[in-house]
Amino acid sequence: MLARTCAWSEINSGTRNLSGLATIAGLLADAFSVLPGSLSLVDGDEAENVGIDGGVTRLAHGQHLRLTVRPEAPVQMLLTGHMDTVYPAGHAFQSLTWRDANTLNGPGVADMKGGLSVMLEALRVVEDAGTPSLGYEVIINSDEETGSFSSARLIADAARGKHAALTYEPALPDGTLAGARGGTGNFSILVRGCAAHAGRNPEDGRNAIVAASEIALRLHEARSPRLSVNPARVDGGGPNNVVPDLAVLRVNFRPGDAGEIERARRLIADVTAAAATRHDVHVEVHGSFNRPPKPIDHAAARLFALVKDAGLTLDLNVAWRDTGGVCDGNNIAAAGVPVVDTMGVRGGAIHSSDEFLLVDSLTERAALSALTIKRIAEGALL
Numbered sequence: 001m002l003a004r005t006c007a008w009s010e011i012n013s014g015t016r017n018l019s020g021l022a023t024i025a026g027l028l029a030d031a032f033s034v035l036p037g038s039l040s041l042v043d044g045d046e047a048e049n050v051g052i053d054g055g056v057t058r059l060a061h062g063q064h065l066r067l068t069v070r071p072e073a074p075v076q077m078l079l080t081g082h083m084d085t086v087y088p089a090g091h092a093f094q095s096l097t098w099r100d101a102n103t104l105n106g107p108g109v110a111d112m113k114g115g116l117s118v119m120l121e122a123l124r125v126v127e128d129a130g131t132p133s134l135g136y137e138v139i140i141n142s143d144e145e146t147g148s149f150s151s152a153r154l155i156a157d158a159a160r161g162k163h164a165a166l167t168y169e170p171a172l173p174d175g176t177l178a179g180a181r182g183g184t185g186n187f188s189i190l191v192r193g194c195a196a197h198a199g200r201n202p203e204d205g206r207n208a209i210v211a212a213s214e215i216a217l218r219l220h221e222a223r224s225p226r227l228s229v230n231p232a233r234v235d236g237g238g239p240n241n242v243v244p245d246l247a248v249l250r251v252n253f254r255p256g257d258a259g260e261i262e263r264a265r266r267l268i269a270d271v272t273a274a275a276a277t278r279h280d281v282h283v284e285v286h287g288s289f290n291r292p293p294k295p296i297d298h299a300a301a302r303l304f305a306l307v308k309d310a311g312l313t314l315d316l317n318v319a320w321r322d323t324g325g326v327c328d329g330n331n332i333a334a335a336g337v338p339v340v341d342t343m344g345v346r347g348g349a350i351h352s353s354d355e356f357l358l359v360d361s362l363t364e365r366a367a368l369s370a371l372t373i374k375r376i377a378e379g380a381l382l
């Protein structure tokens with residue numbers, strides 16, 4: 001497991017590094033082909049990007065790995081992970097360093113190449129034990145770190161009809177798992193006004209910056225403890241003597257539940273329509289609530305209890321804590337499938353050059369996963 005983790009972490013696979021992603025996808029396909037079933041690398045959906053010039057372009061993504069094993073078996077699981085990292089090809093953080101005998105520092109060692117290695121080992125052990133009652137799909141996407149826009153449909157499709165899901169994001173250094181997760185939505189609001197001379201004929205202009213500012217203020221005023229609203233950035237405008245005809249406003253929303261998503265959607269529609277009328281500008285809204293909130297419902301609580309129980313058998317105390325962070329577990333939960341999404345390694349400082357993996361967690365977490373999967377295969381959740 002460690003050798004695989006090192007080999008995979010030495011390859012840069014930042015979400016936008018398409019050649020690095022192609023390399024790692026090939027290595028993962030080779031490694032996961034020790035499992036039965038049919039494996040393929042598939043293209044996801046195209047995602048769009050709104051530039052600071054207001055131009056909307058299509059973003060190319062790496063391929064995603066999909067493995068389907070015994071789709072006719074009575075118990076069906078989904079296992080997911082991601083092959084991309086947050087470190088672009090030009091980032092300074094590219095190599096592995098041992099901090100001490102148990103602490104490996106490197107890009108993606110915890111988030112989540114170590115986790116992918118744990119997932120493979122657990123499935124290999126489960127297959128060796130012989131579990132004909134279990135079928136499963138594995139999805140390893142290439143765009144998790146930028147919000148899974150390309151792979152969301154693939155994950156939702158794979159989640160359909162599954163009894164439970166495990167995702168291999170890292171646990172905290174002490175082994176604590178993520179419980180409930182908040183949701184998030186990112187929007188780019190494009191405002192097009194009309195340019196004019198600021199001194200000669202300002203009345204002929206339609207000020208896009210003013211309209212965008214009003215939208216930002218109105219959205220921000222509507223925030224609540226259940227819905228955080230963060231207008232994060234405004235691009236646009238130009239010289240002082242020109243009424244600006246373009247503004248691009250970026251806003252992040254963090255809804256506490258599905259009802260807040262609905263409220264935010266209505267809010268965006270109302271506020272942008274009002275600003276368009278009042279300032280006589282054209283407003284275009286891009287974006288979505290790509291990560292719905294993940295509450296711990298009854299089915300999720302049963303799955304957490306099962307993981308905890310498997311931990312007890314292995315002398316591990318498995319605990320969990322709610323978090324504001326988001327991942328593909330949010331989307332799997334939104335598809336109605338119970339998920340524990342931090343079944344990967346113990347580690348920390350992810351998304352920074354201090355990212356580390358606690359190496360003794362590889363064996364520990366693979367055992368926890370294998371036992372959890374085995375018990376689910378035996379019908380523990382049916």
Ligand SMILES: [Zn+2]
Nearest residue numbers: 082111112169
């Ligand atoms: Zn991750």
